[in-house]
Amino acid sequence: MTDAVKLAMFGGSRVVGKQDVTKELVGWPVVTDREHEALRGVLDRGLFTSNDAGRGEVSALQEEWARYVGTAHCAAVANGTAALELALAALDIEPGSEVLVPALTFIGSAVPVLQRRLVPVFVDIDPVTYTMDPIAAEKAVTGRTRAIIAVHLHGLPCDMAALRALAERHGLHLVEDAAQSQGAVHRGRRTGSIGDINAVSLNVVKNLPTCGEGGLVTTDDEKLHERVVLHRQFGEDLRPGKDRDYISRLPAGNEKLSAVQAAFTRCQLTRLDADSAARDRVVRRFLGRLGRLPGVTVPTCPEDRTHAWHILRLRFDPVAAGYPELPPGAFRATVQRALRAEGVPVQPYQVVPLPGQPAFRDLGVPITAYEVSLAVIDDSVTLQRWHLNPRCEPVLDLVVRAFEKVWDRLDQLAPAAAAMDHRPPWHRVMSGAVR
Template sequence: MSALAMFGGARAVPEQSIGQALVRWPVVTEDERSAVLRVLDSGKFTSNSMGLGEVQLLEREWAGYVGAPHCAALSNGTAAVALALAALGLQPGDEILVPALTFIGSIAGPVQRLIVPVFVDIDPRTFTMDPVAAEAAVTPRTRAVLAVHLHGLPCDMTALRELAERRHLLLVEDAAQAHGATYRGVRAGALGDAAAFSLNVTKNLPTCGEGGLVTTVSHEVHERMIRLRQFGEDLRPGRPRDYVSRVLAGNEKMSSVQAAFARSQLDRLPSYADARERNARRLFDRLGVLPGLVVPLVPEDRTHAWHILRIRFDPAAAGYPDVAPGPFRAALARVLQAEGVPVQPYQLVPLPGQRVFQTREGVGGGYPWSLPGVAEHDYRIEDHPVTMAVIEDSLTLQRWHLNPDSGPVLDLVADAFEKVWSHLDAVATIARSAPYTVPWAGSMAVAA
């Protein structure tokens, strides 16, 4: 096979092969353009427009797609998590279990509402919350479990539901990356007491900017969500606006332009998901036979939305027991990027290692941790060894594969991996000799 690109060989993924029609996300068609113009022509731009507008139609359609009785549209996914917990009745000082590997958006909103995060390690193959670790993390102040369906794969919801029922906890889904994924035949969004989705432009179901959705089985929770998203007012179609704030709340509503764009995307979500499944499976069928490369596990009782593709590397299994996983992953990143493969890390530090949790400055100089009765929390990343290992020995592929027509490009990506694997001796040499620091070395620095 030809020389590695970093040593003068031709790139396995030539730049000219990466046509935007194959990798652009989101895919914007005349349907989206017509939907946005429909809103502009209507003059109904917000969710408090009287009557059945774009926002209300998106709520109805998403609830029907998920199989949940109720849906509320919000400004973004972070607000969706925070307001879902507020509508479920969590109070300042309550604790919530959160996986140590997730985006900080999963917990930023709850912390701003003075809910205390307790971090839980993950399963090494599914990358979702480990139910056994979750059980060990429960305290008398724990009120909820935030089940993050990371990368698009649902958590072990049977085990987490059993834990929640036995310990009298709420079970909330963070399904920001799991649009359309299923667990035992039920779609994400209908598996817990409530579920939060992001509609950020990068997500599998995107808006033309930001957006969020909360689904729930509870009529009462839904009613509270409607009030919480705009100043505590009761804004529903068919009722005149009275400007009465029934609860103290901010402004977290979605615009009609975003809703119209997302509704158009929703029409194609099933066909896009099918194409993504085919493309991801074909890619992993090829990568999975390479020694020392560990592809994602999808248990038989669930389906994957494939929002992010994470691959782990085991240098010992690849034939290099003297090479540590971190340097091996770092060397592979350099070599694969030179071949034109856009691999990158996703999260450089376990979530408890983020500076905000190390300093615990929080809201107003120390809240929620300064609240009376809140236990001392020493957020040590060493308490989450699986999360640390996954961050150190894995890389992700993002965005290209979201396009349903990306199959030919992903075939070239597979060619690149196979090419690199034919030169693993060179990769191992780089890993042994190049300077290396752990990914979280700079991220955890605490300002003086």
């Protein structure tokens, strides 16, 4: 057997070489002359702070994002976690109240709940969309529930119609965590404009990035917006036209965005729609090809929304692949090893449902209640970053070839998967090995 046909895991040559993966094709974010000029402009003008009396980059970004998503107000903040925390602060929910959060999401979706002295109640996900299951959410509502955090995980908008109906039935606030879904649309409305108040992250890896950290909070409600602004800087009244009085009207920290960050994101925003459209075309073609392999379940997008394709999650099913005797987790782990050896950086994204995170252990919620999240974590991997650059298609073509090579040789992997002493991804955390 030649090196080209032997699996790289067994000493063959890899399909995706380091020389194939160039910054031009997969670098993210894409930095053009426009970004360089904008950042130089900030340095030249010397207007660095966010309190720019409507004349600087931060004010301009706030206006442009509000116009883009179609909300009356936008406040730029330090990062996406701060954006959610400020959104919850603005809602002024009584401490000890419960907030529904999906069990499978990034930790930053749930930590703000604790920061506001509220109680996260975790809800299992839908096995197809990987977002909060509205039926499970309804079952989790109690007399103490006050809000739902709808996380558009991986870039796919949640079933916002069902979550809005649920919120209305029980008198709950609906908060969007649109950190991963910039540009995505649900029933004609952009994510980040659908909840009562909405949070976005501008972290450098996001579809709409800054050159570092940033976040945005949007709402149509003037009072909520004013409270976000109050909480954003020490509880001070900093409305335009007033002199700073240095009086903290409530206990709050400093969670502002800088002009450099805003200037970078403004450049990226001018390309967001074009980049999203290019990504949509490339990713759909890529997933169409991967989805033809037996046992590979690729993400899909319901007809009433668009997908921002921020993270691509792929589930592997040994039964459909022709190996019914293999446990799904062992099959996934072996395929993951083989793909990584071929140069494809598949990786886990979230290794434990959030109630299993040490940060939430005090809540005493067993992770066994989150069957769908556990199954998805165990039998799936994710692809991140490479597909964000609109020029990535030649690299994704190689990724398809690597998958095809591995799938043609699953018989060589099966014995390794069968012999494996498989521990699910959450084992390390749940066994107490992580302190």
